[in-house]
Amino acid sequence: MRASRFFISTLKDAPSDAEIVSHQLMMRAGMIKRLGSGIYTYMPMGLRVIRKVEAIIRDEMNKSSAIELLMPLVQPAELWQETGRWTKMGDELMRVKDRHGREYAIQPTSEEVITDVVRSEIKSYRQLPLNFYHIQTKFRDERRPRFGLMRGREFTMKDAYSFDRDLAGMQASYKIMFDAYTRIFTRFGLKFRAVAADNGAIGGSGSHEFHVIAHTGEDALVYCPTSDYAANMEAAEALQTGERAAPAQELVKTPTPGTVKCETVAALLGLELSQTVKTIALTVETEKDGKVSKAYFMLLLRGDHELNEIKVGKVPGLANHRFTTEAELLEVYGSIPGFLGPIGTLQPVTVVADRTVANMSDFVCGANAADFHYTGANWGRDLPEPHIVADLRNVVAGDASPDGQGVLAIERGIEVGHVFQLGTAYSESMKATFLDENGKPAPLQMGCYGIGVTRILGAAIEQNFDDKGIIWPAAIAPFEVVLCPMGMDRSELVKEETEKLYAALQAAGVDVILDDRGQRPGAMFADWELIGVPHRVVIGERGLKEGKLEYQGRRDTEATGVAPADIVAFIQGQMAQ
Amino acid sequence: MRASRFFISTLKDAPSDAEIVSHQLMMRAGMIKRLGSGIYTYMPMGLRVIRKVEAIIRDEMNKSSAIELLMPLVQPAELWQETGRWTKMGDELMRVKDRHGREYAIQPTSEEVITDVVRSEIKSYRQLPLNFYHIQTKFRDERRPRFGLMRGREFTMKDAYSFDRDLAGMQASYKIMFDAYTRIFTRFGLKFRAVAADNGAIGGSGSHEFHVIAHTGEDALVYCPTSDYAANMEAAEALQTGERAAPAQELVKTPTPGTVKCETVAALLGLELSQTVKTIALTVETEKDGKVSKAYFMLLLRGDHELNEIKVGKVPGLANHRFTTEAELLEVYGSIPGFLGPIGTLQPVTVVADRTVANMSDFVCGANAADFHYTGANWGRDLPEPHIVADLRNVVAGDASPDGQGVLAIERGIEVGHVFQLGTAYSESMKATFLDENGKPAPLQMGCYGIGVTRILGAAIEQNFDDKGIIWPAAIAPFEVVLCPMGMDRSELVKEETEKLYAALQAAGVDVILDDRGQRPGAMFADWELIGVPHRVVIGERGLKEGKLEYQGRRDTEATGVAPADIVAFIQGQMAQ
Known part of the structure; x- marks a missing residue:
């Protein structure tokens, strides 16, 4: 290519709405041009990178026996209603009506359409396994589009969908895709990490995210430098190791006037933050025969630890919870927020202690009385053992690796790929079955596999830049x-x-x-x-x-x-x- | 490719809604799968053809110094309002609102967006000429989608847009694209013809359509087998050759009871259809100072000829016309429909004779009286020479070629490409200017150039099939x-x-x-x-x-x-x- 026959348009300064370096540099390098909120024209220089990314993905997908097709952008509402996602997806799903008033979704992803294709094409187990993919424009009406191609509304995604006759087949298809993704990101020339992810509500038995490593990444990745263990923060398990020490202090109700945060309580009392316990009060409402009853839960977390919402949702009884209101706090604990604690509550409360808290002794906690905390609290002596002990917290660097092979480290990443064992969630709701060896209908076992094509560009830059500009890996350089x-x-x-x-x-x-x-x-x-x-x-x-x-x-x-x-x-x- | 690793799905019978052979064969060959009205999934077998078509287009575009980019599907309404097309395009434009109520068009074409890109990027004549193109999904909410990929709603189009500093530059860019299209369709291995087209209301000085030749084509193509002349039916000029013969008959008012069509009048009188003249009565309303005045026009066409609406619109005074109502007919002509004629009208009427009619003698026409026609009518003798003589009709095979190099032939084609000299229509409405050699702002001279990528598949099949199925040209075969x-x-x-x-x-x-x-x-x-x-x-x-x-x-x-x-x-x- 001769530059005189190409279009090169660079800027000294990035526009003020470009908050992160990849967005700034892509604008300055003339790779993208903003058309609307979260909507960009891919300029010739940027499109060359996209095409190289696509070519590598396509090559590795084809080598993995995935078959390319192209599903429409504009998809009938009826299919989305079959799976319930027409309502479940909320405002993120861009909806459109045609001249006859018929409703359509602009595709944010294509589980429904591919399942519809396959349910009419696949009759017999002999036709399986199958893996279809396409590289297609997607639209998600993000509440707050930002960061250029990192969180745009219109973007390009490669999405693949595997169909198998049984769980073992689905897991084999999943492994093939996992390996393909590993090759793809390796070929991009990017430092990346595959981490185990939480499966969410969708069920299925496995899911991994592929992250490009970058200091600026939104996500914390947990890994063990001395083993293969890697998970995202939602999924990384915090083990408790060691024994609970014997009590060494007396329980003392200590004045802590106006001191509601663990940090300030520790500072006031001259203690380590790791000696304090914070309290999160939750309410669960259940309806039976038209009557609503409430159950109260108190979650206990070490003062320096962070709550992990995903883990909380998995505690028995806590799938649907909300924060306890101030009125309820007074009624149940007789206390205002900031001074709650597990010792002496007005009504019965289920105490759920994080594993670490369950192992603490001589700890500090709220006294259920304004301006007072207990110090020297001990399980068994000053209060009963917790009703439930569970993993409630985000892991921290230095925690034991769940595989017992070392300690955990944390780095930051940008999610660019996701592989997912869907199981039969979609095939059951859409009645996508095949006839098995015995001639009986069975639901297809599905997997789905996404790569954010345009997001790769942003992630690659966040990982590779200096004060002069972008440093593309050669494989995806324009x-x-x-x-x-x-x-x-x-x-x-x-x-x-x-x-x-x-x-x-x-x-x-x-x-x-x-x-x-x-x-x-x-x-x-x-x-x-x-x-x-x-x-x-x-x-x-x-x-x-x-x-x-x-x-x-x-x-x-x-x-x-x-x-x-x-x-x-x-x-x-x-x-x- | 091994068939066992590909997806092949053929059908014995086509679905009943597939009306034309290309639609039937694409469905039977498993190339496309219907998702909704005018919306298809491109199955693996069909996608391979699309990719080959795209690759040839891309190669020739690049060789012609056109530069590829990719414009968004979802385009802000504001841009479409600037050119007035937000309303002008009517229901065909698919409109969508985001979560904040902002309006967007799903692109049917991208003149507005590329003009917006260019007006912010191009400052000086030194940056010109430029030609940008993309190959992108389009959506047009057709009233009656049909014929598979031939008239779908979601389809793929290559659209290119050239920008020049002056008319000569624009014409040079146009020529480059015309030549590229010729190479592209030649490489496809299809029989095709480029024909001059009418420019429509958009202005500009030139336009050609590229048609794939097929008996089943919707469009009639006019060409001269012994010269380069070729035009579509709207644009092909009907010359009048030869002299008007001297009158040989007397004017006779002949009873033709209940006989309103030229065909039946000729049969009744034992004359050739080509001896009859049909009459089309038009009314033009003009408003001045709140008062509407009406002018009446009578168009005369030989009985065996077809009216060409485009040509009518170009007759001075007839840009905006409607058919004359029956009440008006009685008032102006004193006649009911079917017996109108240019001899003896109650009110002044502008007579517009087609060139052929102006050259006729001893012709038959309505007598402005129910159940009567004149025979032996002659210009100058029985009625004044026509006020206006114009080309009003579609050409027929055997007409003289407008270039004087032979006679015209007609064949049928499917429009798959269109090149268009836009001039400054868009650049003026969107204020897309550049600084010329004298430092003065001037509007960009534009051209636009489209190829219906997915439509090529349908057209190729309409041209190449037999009773066993499709016969792909090798260059675009799956x-x-x-x-x-x-x-x-x-x-x-x-x-x-x-x-x-x-x-x-x-x-x-x-x-x-x-x-x-x-x-x-x-x-x-x-x-x-x-x-x-x-x-x-x-x-x-x-x-x-x-x-x-x-x-x-x-x-x-x-x-x-x-x-x-x-x-x-x-x-x-x-x-x-």
């Missing part, structure tokens, strides 16, 4: 090599050598752009550093007379002189690294 | 060659030769599918004839023992025996034809 001739219009020698090298690199199958725009060197270099092309060759008359071209990798701090005769091989060597 | 082994599971020899040939064809870069499904020969052959793969090789044990494989082209009536050693070269030879 161009692999840029040629920057110095005064091509003035020097016949420069022109000749540049054209020779351009032709030679093209012949070698290198994706090269020749910057023939006639810019000054400073502006030209700044453009390509901003755009993030990984390899640059400067062709100048002085260098040529000394028998040298100047090669510089995007991460290099200095250029390397390379003889014109060696440059193609040299670049290939750099690209192979 | 596979170029199919290998049909006979009893691959029983014969080691067949298996070995098949695998060898499969590998050899792949190595030669041939897009080959190996049918390893283990079907019986009849079913297997029927599948591939229906799907329309252009080249087939049957590998059987008997043939192999005689040193032969059976090659058969999709249009061949008999197979040809070819030695295994020669088969790759033989196929390549067939493909090169």
Whole structure:
């Protein structure tokens, strides 16, 4: 490609609404252009990256026996009503009516349509397994679109759907996709991590997220550096190790006037935060024969730990809960918020202690009286053992790995892929069955597998940038090599050598752009550093007379002189690294 | 590709709503699957064809210096309001509201968005010319979607938009696109014709449609077999050649009771239809200072000719007209419909004669009296020369070619491409300007260029099918060659030769599918004839023992025996034809 025949449009400054670095750099590098809230035109430079990402995904999907088709964007409401997602998805689902008043969804994903295709196509177990995928535009009407391609409304996703005759088959299909995803993200040249994820309400027995590692990532990833264990924060289990120490202090009701947070209580009392226990009061309402009854739960968490909502929802009886109101707090605990505690409540309360709390001794907790906390509280002595002991908290770095192979570390990531064992949730609601070996109808076992194609661009940049701009991994860079001739219009020698090298690199199958725009060197270099092309060759008359071209990798701090005769091989060597 | 790893799903019968052969065959061959009215899933077999079509388009667009980007599907209403198309497009424009009540169009085309992109990116004439294109899903809420991919609601289109500094530049860009389209349709392997088209109300100075030739085509194409002249029916000019003959008959008011059509009048009087003149009465209303005034026009057309609405609209004073009502007819002509004529009207009427009619003598026309016609009518003698002589009719085969190089022929076609000189219509309404050489702002000169990607499939089939199924041109066939082994599971020899040939064809870069499904020969052959793969090789044990494989082209009536050693070269030879 010659730059003069391409469209290059760079900006000195990013627009003010670009909050994160990938959004800023993509705008500045002219890769995307905002059309509306969360809606972007993919400009020529950005589209090249998208196409490279798609090509790698497509290649690995095909190699994994997944079959490409293309499902429509505009999908009849009836299918979405069959699974209940027409209402369940709420405002995120973009709904549209045609001229006859018929309703449609603009697809945010395609479980319904593929299940509809398959239920009419698949009759027999002999036709299974099958895995269909497409790479298609999606729309999700996010409440607050932001971060450019990271949380847009219109975006491109690769979504695949596997169909199997039984659980073992579904798990085998899942494994094939997991391995394909691992190859895909490896080929992108990105540092990534696959982590076990919570399955959510949808059921099924397994789910993994693929994250691109980046300091700026929204998600905390938990992993064990000395084993294979990896999970997202929702799913990572916090073990309790060691024994509860014997009581060493007396229970004392201590004045803590106006001190409602564990941090300030610990500071006031001169104790470690890890000696305090915080209390979360929940109410569960159940209706029976038109009468609503309430049950009260008190969750106990160590002062320095964070509550994990997903884990709370899994505690028996707590699937549907809400926070206890202030009126209820007075009635049940006789206390205002900030001073609640498990010792002495006015009404019966189910005490659910986090595993860590259940193992504490001599701890500090609220006294159910304004401006008072207990210190030196001990299970069994000052209050009964907790009714329920459960894993309620987010893990922290240094926790024991659940596989017993070391301690946990935490890093941040950006979710770019998700593989999911769906089981029969969709096939049952949509009556997608096949005839098994005995001629009996059975529901299809499904898996689904997504990659956020356009999000990959944002994630790749969040992982790879510097103060000059983007640093693309070569596999997904808009161009692999840029040629920057110095005064091509003035020097016949420069022109000749540049054209020779351009032709030679093209012949070698290198994706090269020749910057023939006639810019000054400073502006030209700044453009390509901003755009993030990984390899640059400067062709100048002085260098040529000394028998040298100047090669510089995007991460290099200095250029390397390379003889014109060696440059193609040299670049290939750099690209192979 | 191995058939066992692909998805093949053929049907004996087409669904009853498939009215035309391409729709029937695409459904039967498992290329598309209906999701809703005018909305189809492109199944794996169909998607392969689409991808090949797209690849050829993309290659020729890129070679023509057009630059690919990707504009969003969901486009803010504000842009469409700027050009007035938000209302002008009526119900065909699919409108959608987001969660905040903001309105969007699902793109049916992207003039507004590309003009918005360009007006913010282009500052100077130095950045011109530019031509951007994308290949993107479109949605048009057709009143009556039908014919499968031929008139669907959701479809794929390639749309390109050129931007130039002046008219000459725009015409040069147009020529480049015209030539690219010619190469594209040639590469598809389809018989096609580019015809001059009417520009419509949008202005600009040129427009051509590209049609795939097919007996079943909706459009009539006019061309001159002995010259380059070609136009669609709307645009083809009907010349009048020769002189008006001298009157030979007397004017006679002849009773024609209950005979209102030219056909029946001619039959009653024992005359040729070409001796009759039909009358179309139009009314034009104009409002001035709140008062509506009416003008009456009488259009005269030879009895065997068809009125061309587009041409009528171009007659001075007739841009906005309606048919004259029966009440008006009585008032102006004193006649009921069916007996109107240009001789003797009650009120002043502007007589607009088609060129052919102006040249007639001794013609038959209505007498403005129920149940009477005149015969032997002659211009100048029985009535004044017409006020206006204009081209009002559709051309017919045998008419003189407007270029004077022969006579016209007519064939039928399916419109699959359109190139259009837009001029400044969009750039003016959207204030898309650039600074010219003198530093003065000037509106961009635009062109737009569309190809109906998915429609190509339907058109290709309408042109190429037989009673067994589709006959794809090799360039866009889902596979170029199919290998049909006979009893691959029983014969080691067949298996070995098949695998060898499969590998050899792949190595030669041939897009080959190996049918390893283990079907019986009849079913297997029927599948591939229906799907329309252009080249087939049957590998059987008997043939192999005689040193032969059976090659058969999709249009061949008999197979040809070819030695295994020669088969790759033989196929390549067939493909090169």
